[in-house]
Amino acid sequence: MKKINLKYGFVLIATALIMTSCGGDKGQNSSTTETSTTNELATESETSEFGVGPIQHQVSFDGIDADLAANGEQVFTQKCMACHKMDKRHVGPALVGVLDRRNPSWVMNMILNPDKMVQQDPTAKALLAEYLSPMANQNLTEEQARAVLEYFRKYDADNQ
Amino acid sequence: MKTILYSIAAVVMMAVVAGCGNDNGKKGAITSSGAADEVYVAPGEHDEFYEFFSGGFSGQVSVVGLPSGRLFRRIPVFSVDAEKGWGFDEETKPMLNTTHGFIPWDDAHHPKLSQTNGEIDGKWLFINGNNTPRIAKIDLTTFETAEIIEIPNSAGNHSSPYLTMNTEYVVAGTRFSVPIPQKDVSIKTYKENFQGMISFISVAPEDGDMELAFQILMPGYDYDLASSGKGPSHGWTFFTTYNTEKGATMKEATASQNDKDFIAAINWKKAEEYIKEGKFEEWTSPYCNNEMDESTHMAKSTVKNKVKVLNVTNCPGLVYFLPTPKSPHGVDVDPTGKYIVGCGKLSADLTVHSFDKMMEAIKNKDYETTVDGVPVLKYESVVTGVVKSGGLGPLHTEFDGDGNAYTSFFISSEVVKWKIGTWEVVDRIPSYYSIGHLSIPGGGSMKPWRKYLVSMNKITKDRYLPTGPELAHSAQLYDITGDKMRLLLDFPTDGEPHYAQGCAAELIKPNSKKFFKLEENKHPYAVKSEAEARVERKGNEVHVYMSSIRSHFAPDNIEGIRVGDKVYWHVTNLEQDWDTPHGFAMMGAQNSETLIMPGVTKTLLWEPKVPGVFPFYCTDFCSALHQEMQGYVRVSPSGSNTELKWWLGED
Numbered sequence: 001m002k003k004i005n006l007k008y009g010f011v012l013i014a015t016a017l018i019m020t021s022c023g024g025d026k027g028q029n030s031s032t033t034e035t036s037t038t039n040e041l042a043t044e045s046e047t048s049e050f051g052v053g054p055i056q057h058q059v060s061f062d063g064i065d066a067d068l069a070a071n072g073e074q075v076f077t078q079k080c081m082a083c084h085k086m087d088k089r090h091v092g093p094a095l096v097g098v099l100d101r102r103n104p105s106w107v108m109n110m111i112l113n114p115d116k117m118v119q120q121d122p123t124a125k126a127l128l129a130e131y132l133s134p135m136a137n138q139n140l141t142e143e144q145a146r147a148v149l150e151y152f153r154k155y156d157a158d159n160q
Numbered sequence: 161m162k163t164i165l166y167s168i169a170a171v172v173m174m175a176v177v178a179g180c181g182n183d184n185g186k187k188g189a190i191t192s193s194g195a196a197d198e199v200y201v202a203p204g205e206h207d208e209f210y211e212f213f214s215g216g217f218s219g220q221v222s223v224v225g226l227p228s229g230r231l232f233r234r235i236p237v238f239s240v241d242a243e244k245g246w247g248f249d250e251e252t253k254p255m256l257n258t259t260h261g262f263i264p265w266d267d268a269h270h271p272k273l274s275q276t277n278g279e280i281d282g283k284w285l286f287i288n289g290n291n292t293p294r295i296a297k298i299d300l301t302t303f304e305t306a307e308i309i310e311i312p313n314s315a316g317n318h319s320s321p322y323l324t325m326n327t328e329y330v331v332a333g334t335r336f337s338v339p340i341p342q343k344d345v346s347i348k349t350y351k352e353n354f355q356g357m358i359s360f361i362s363v364a365p366e367d368g369d370m371e372l373a374f375q376i377l378m379p380g381y382d383y384d385l386a387s388s389g390k391g392p393s394h395g396w397t398f399f400t401t402y403n404t405e406k407g408a409t410m411k412e413a414t415a416s417q418n419d420k421d422f423i424a425a426i427n428w429k430k431a432e433e434y435i436k437e438g439k440f441e442e443w444t445s446p447y448c449n450n451e452m453d454e455s456t457h458m459a460k461s462t463v464k465n466k467v468k469v470l471n472v473t474n475c476p477g478l479v480y481f482l483p484t485p486k487s488p489h490g491v492d493v494d495p496t497g498k499y500i501v502g503c504g505k506l507s508a509d510l511t512v513h514s515f516d517k518m519m520e521a522i523k524n525k526d527y528e529t530t531v532d533g534v535p536v537l538k539y540e541s542v543v544t545g546v547v548k549s550g551g552l553g554p555l556h557t558e559f560d561g562d563g564n565a566y567t568s569f570f571i572s573s574e575v576v577k578w579k580i581g582t583w584e585v586v587d588r589i590p591s592y593y594s595i596g597h598l599s600i601p602g603g604g605s606m607k608p609w610r611k612y613l614v615s616m617n618k619i620t621k622d623r624y625l626p627t628g629p630e631l632a633h634s635a636q637l638y639d640i641t642g643d644k645m646r647l648l649l650d651f652p653t654d655g656e657p658h659y660a661q662g663c664a665a666e667l668i669k670p671n672s673k674k675f676f677k678l679e680e681n682k683h684p685y686a687v688k689s690e691a692e693a694r695v696e697r698k699g700n701e702v703h704v705y706m707s708s709i710r711s712h713f714a715p716d717n718i719e720g721i722r723v724g725d726k727v728y729w730h731v732t733n734l735e736q737d738w739d740t741p742h743g744f745a746m747m748g749a750q751n752s753e754t755l756i757m758p759g760v761t762k763t764l765l766w767e768p769k770v771p772g773v774f775p776f777y778c779t780d781f782c783s784a785l786h787q788e789m790q791g792y793v794r795v796s797p798s799g800s801n802t803e804l805k806w807w808l809g810e811d
Contacts, residue, residue: 078678082690082709082734090809091712133785136710137737139675 053109072151211662218655229651238266245754250763254461269658278325278606282667286321293317312445322386332359333383350408354380379532391497395429402487422481440468473533490556503554514544545583560610593619601662674738676759683761685730710783716791720804743779
């Protein structure tokens with residue numbers, strides 16, 4: 001952990017370096033692949049509007065499911081609340097209106113795959129540069145992450 | 161290791177060391193570039209084998225990769241470990257409880273991996289505590305000590321744990337005979353009052369739970385090492401003995417009188433029958449059984465009282481003695497289960513007994529005599545081969561599964577390779593210096609991996625940069641794939657390894673746990689979310705229900721603590737990802753830090769002595785803002801009425 005997080009520390013100083021050393025899955029295995037890894041990572045524009053992660057389709061919404069939102073609030077309280085408040089900046093950004101600012105699929109990937117997102121997705125990288133603490137992977141299931149989104153929707157609806 | 165060996169060694173070593181010194185710098189290795197290729201594991205790649213080294217007088221186990229010799233982890237077992245809080249935090253203290261009270265140390269000798277059908281299964285690692293007799297079980301999904309059982313009616317638990325081929329039992333034996341049960345007698349009454357005890361501890365197949373199944377009261381010899389039968393010899397466990405002379409003082413001389421001591425063959429299936437028939441005495445012999453509960457993350461120490469004891473003198477067919485020359489140390493059953501190799505440590509030769517011949521001799525009542533109620537089988541009727549080694553001080557034998565055996569020679573400082581069946585020596589190679597145990601991954605099982613052999617050497621001398629009078633013990637890695645053994649690598653070890661055992665990494669690696677699920681945390685002082693963080697006072701006890709996540713504690717400011725309070729910091733790590741532990745350290749705490757794995761709750765006790773404001777912080781570099789992961793606690797004088805309050809993120 002020390003190594004990885006030291007790398008996050010270096011991101012502030014030398015983004016290019018961290019891209020080299022924190023490359024893809026195989027990047028650390030052999031010095032001979034570093035060049036190509038760097039090139040691959042440098043092409044940020046290739047990441048989709050959904051971000052990097054398991055959700056590569058458009059998450060769509062119907063009417064707000066109150067049960068699902070309640071479930072999501074429970075998950076949020078246990079796994080997310082230590083770093084996120086809804087209404088103000090804490091360790092991470094305030095989450096009110098997040099689904100207006102970001103594609104819901106992108107938010108899902110940020111929850112499910114934060115390690116790769118802060119390395120490869122341009123928006124997530126910018127957020128890391130601003131907030132400094134990398135988003136923790138709390139190992140939510142896709143169902144749990146979807147429930148958290150429903151809680152965000154309900155929160156926004158209740159607080160308009 | 162007997163001191164007499166050191167005396168002899170002192171003389172021989174001079175010659176050996178001097179001889180090795182002339183080895184032109186390479187000191188026995190094949191050309192360094194060739195060897196380097198064979199042990200090089202490129203950055204980011206994994207070793208082929210896990211090898212678990214006992215720490216000896218460190219009381220711990222170290223996990224090393226082969227062929228690289230890299231150290232991955234030091235698992236705390238019998239000794240407190242401030243680095244991890246083992247034996248310092250409230251959850252792990254009960255693991256080191258014994259009927260002698262809390263014991264912060266032991267001497268850990270022989271790691272043995274669990275087996276199914278005679279093959280290593282990668283589930284658990286067992287290791288003996290020699291000094292205050294205990295056996296520990298390490299869970300190989302978490303690499304943490306999960307259970308420790310104390311062995312009552314015992315002393316010097318050296319011939320242990322040497323498990324059976326389906327891990328039905330791990331065994332324990334008295335290297336030091338004592339009055340059993342203990343009583344206040346003159347040491348000069350050794351012959352009348354001192355006895356040995358062999359213990360069989362059952363292991364539950366599903367969860368590895370250890371229970372003291374039965375004990376066998378034996379003559380007052382020193383039961384040195386053991387090896388369990390396999391295949392045809394399954395159902396038997398073999399123990400070497402020395403001091404059949406029953407000396408109690410100046411043992412290096414008194415215990416070396418007899419030409420032959422014994423290998424004791426124990427028929428544990430017969431013991432099971434006797435137990436079933438009720439032919440045991442039930443003794444009241446208190447012992448502690450300590451278990452770590454993976455859902456509460458807390459250890460519990462239970463005192464148990466009853467043991468079933470079989471007396472060898474009235475259980476015919478239970479034990480036979482196989483005469484074996486010159487104070488045998490190691491006994492090792494080969495992978496086919498047909499041969500029992502004894503290493504008479506004061507002899508140059510190895511003695512190989514045949515299991516089939518032993519059974520025939522038992523059937524024919526081919527007894528030399530009966531001593532202390534146990535039939536002694538005729539030497540000529542059981543021995544099947546003698547290996548004329550040409551070496552001195554044989555200790556231990558391992559096998560490669562292809563009909564070759566490898567024996568360590570302490571005094572002549574070498575590994576000798578010989579053939580099972582023909583008993584001829586086919587190769588020998590020096591160790592640097594004075595090898596004790598040796599290990600081939602899968603050693604002791606029916607399916608060793610013939611690739612590497614590790615020697616564990618007692619003397620290091622000039623092998624590494626010097627570090628004052630105390631030097632790291634050395635291990636050496638040999639290639640054993642060909643006809644000739646080849647030295648590949650030296651690497652230093654932790655403590656004094658006695659035995660080490662290894663297996664293919666694939667048996668363990670896929671099951672390695674990444675984190676503990678917060679939902680499954682049943683610790684009574686856990687907080688499942690930051691919303692539950694709080695402080696509660698009960699008289700002079702204060703319980704801090706604290707959470708940690710990158711990069712803050714909740715709460716991180718506390719006031720209302722008083723001098724004289726006992727403050728329990730219950731810290732739950734809310735992280736749910738691999739490799740995200742947090743540490744917790746409190747200024748002035750008279751124990752250690754504690755290290756908290758993701759999803760786990762740990763408790764550190766702090767008893768503030770003076771008023772003031774004191775910091776606490778995270779010790780394990782956890783994130784870019786790790787340095788900010790800190791807090792303050794205000795301590796007021798005893799009897800003051802500063803309000804108890806706490807917060808996070810308020811100004």
